[in-house]
Amino acid sequence: MAATTLALALPLLLLSLSSLVNSLSPNYYDQSCPKAESTITSVVQKAMTNDRTVPAALLRMHFHDCFIRGCDGSVLLNSTSKNQAEKDGPPNISLHAFYVIDVAKTALEAMCPGVVSCADIVAMAAKDAVALSGGPNWKVPNGRKDGRISLASDTRQLPAPTLNFSQLQQNFAQRGLSMDDLVALSGGHTLGFAHCSSFQQRIHNFTTQTDVDPSLQVSFAASLRKACPYNNKVNAAGATLDSTTVIFDNVYYKSLLQGMSVLATDQALLSVPRTQALVSKFANSLTDFEDAFVKSMIKMSSLPGGVEVRRNCRVVN
Numbered sequence: 001m002a003a004t005t006l007a008l009a010l011p012l013l014l015l016s017l018s019s020l021v022n023s024l025s026p027n028y029y030d031q032s033c034p035k036a037e038s039t040i041t042s043v044v045q046k047a048m049t050n051d052r053t054v055p056a057a058l059l060r061m062h063f064h065d066c067f068i069r070g071c072d073g074s075v076l077l078n079s080t081s082k083n084q085a086e087k088d089g090p091p092n093i094s095l096h097a098f099y100v101i102d103v104a105k106t107a108l109e110a111m112c113p114g115v116v117s118c119a120d121i122v123a124m125a126a127k128d129a130v131a132l133s134g135g136p137n138w139k140v141p142n143g144r145k146d147g148r149i150s151l152a153s154d155t156r157q158l159p160a161p162t163l164n165f166s167q168l169q170q171n172f173a174q175r176g177l178s179m180d181d182l183v184a185l186s187g188g189h190t191l192g193f194a195h196c197s198s199f200q201q202r203i204h205n206f207t208t209q210t211d212v213d214p215s216l217q218v219s220f221a222a223s224l225r226k227a228c229p230y231n232n233k234v235n236a237a238g239a240t241l242d243s244t245t246v247i248f249d250n251v252y253y254k255s256l257l258q259g260m261s262v263l264a265t266d267q268a269l270l271s272v273p274r275t276q277a278l279v280s281k282f283a284n285s286l287t288d289f290e291d292a293f294v295k296s297m298i299k300m301s302s303l304p305g306g307v308e309v310r311r312n313c314r315v316v317n
């Protein structure tokens with residue numbers, strides 16, 4: 001009896017200890033760098049007026065950072081002569097706007113040297129990306145540390161757009177993220193763009209009459225095929241992930257319900273009743289989506305990792 005109780009209690013104890021050790025705080029920079037947050041916001045705001053694709057890039061950057069070795073800025077490290085870094089791994093397609101993090105880091109180093117981690121800058125920039133695109137705003141818990149390891153081979157751990165529902169669920173569960181987190185965080189696809197290669201398998205060489213994934217609405221499938229013909233040679237070709245690509249809204253979920261999903265993994269959210277119900281809930285209520293998104297973002301962005309505060313986000317100290 002006692003042994004059973006202990007066996008049950010021990011993992012819980014370890015879990016709460018590790019979350020204590022890695023505890024983040026929304027007031028982390030209040031004394032050490034009070035202007036950190038507002039400085040990053042101005043940098044993101046300025047960058048996005050010059051390039052409307054910046055918010056999507058920053059949001060995806062944070063996701064990729066957190067899903068490999070925790071949110072530790074590993075996505076920012078440059079390759080070296082001895083090491084191929086994450087950003088040069090195969091699923092790096094469309095990762096961009098690293099310069100925005102550099103601009104923020106340079107400003108923060110001038111203001112409070114050696115204080116604000118690159119991982120925290122990415123987390124705050126992702127929040128700004130959402131808020132400045134018309135989405136919710138929130139206080140980002142801070143205090144992440146930057147890692148010293150970045151391996152191109154690790155990008156295999158990122159969920160591929162060809163995963164089925166159970167694989168997606170498993171990929172998220174490995175990081176302590178639930179099915180509900182999966183549905184809410186997939187709403188990040190309310191921003192941005194996908195290249196043809198990310199959904200090619202849905203629109204060519206199906207053995208159905210129309211040669212496309214039968215879950216796609218006919219005219220939408222036709223538009224994807226037009227943008228991405230078989231043997232497409234245009235590297236930049238693709239489709240926006242929803243029809244309001246620079247606005248953070250719930251059109252992504254509405255589109256899913258209409259057979260207008262771009263990625264097979266977006267479509268997969270409709271494959272079990274629980275997640276299908278959440279998609280409908282978020283399609284019907286922007287507030288419900290925003291509340292769930294913020295909760296799940298804070299969860300994802302608290303995945304621990306890292307050991308130092310880098311001086312330059314692209315190189316280890």
Ligand code: HEM
Nearest residue numbers: 056057060063094159160161185188192193194195198265
């Ligand atoms: C559920 C698993 C996920 C898969 C399989 C996935 C896959 C992808 C793929 C294949 C692309 C297009 C890349 C390209 O072709 O250029 C993409 C774009 C994007 N993803 Fe995800 N993603 C997932 C989750 C997330 C999460 C959790 C977020 C953030 C909360 C996110 C944010 C984005 C954004 C913003 C873009 C657009 C990037 C841009 O336009 O620069 N994704 N994703």
Ligand SMILES: *[C@@H]1O[C@H](CO)[C@@H](O)[C@H](O)[C@H]1NC(C)=O
Nearest residue numbers: 076077078079312313314315
């Ligand atoms: C990192 O790589 C980029 C792109 O290759 C390059 O422009 C930049 O100078 C590099 N930065 C450092 C600090 O090595």
Ligand SMILES: *[C@@H]1O[C@H](CO)[C@@H](O)[C@H](O)[C@H]1NC(C)=O
Nearest residue numbers: 087088089090092093095096
């Ligand atoms: C992506 O990786 C390839 C090598 O696999 C590299 O040539 C390219 O520069 C990388 N893209 C970015 C944005 O880092």
Ligand SMILES: *[C@@H]1O[C@H](CO)[C@@H](O)[C@H](O)[C@H]1NC(C)=O
Nearest residue numbers: 162163164165166167168271
């Ligand atoms: C998902 O893919 C895995 C690996 O290919 C496979 O074993 C599993 O049966 C698939 N699950 C469903 C529900 O299709």
Ligand SMILES: *[C@@H]1O[C@H](CO)[C@@H](O)[C@H](O)[C@H]1NC(C)=O
Nearest residue numbers: 203204205206211229230231
């Ligand atoms: C795939 O589809 C293209 C165009 O629809 C066709 O030309 C090609 O023969 C097909 N390939 C296979 C292996 O079915």
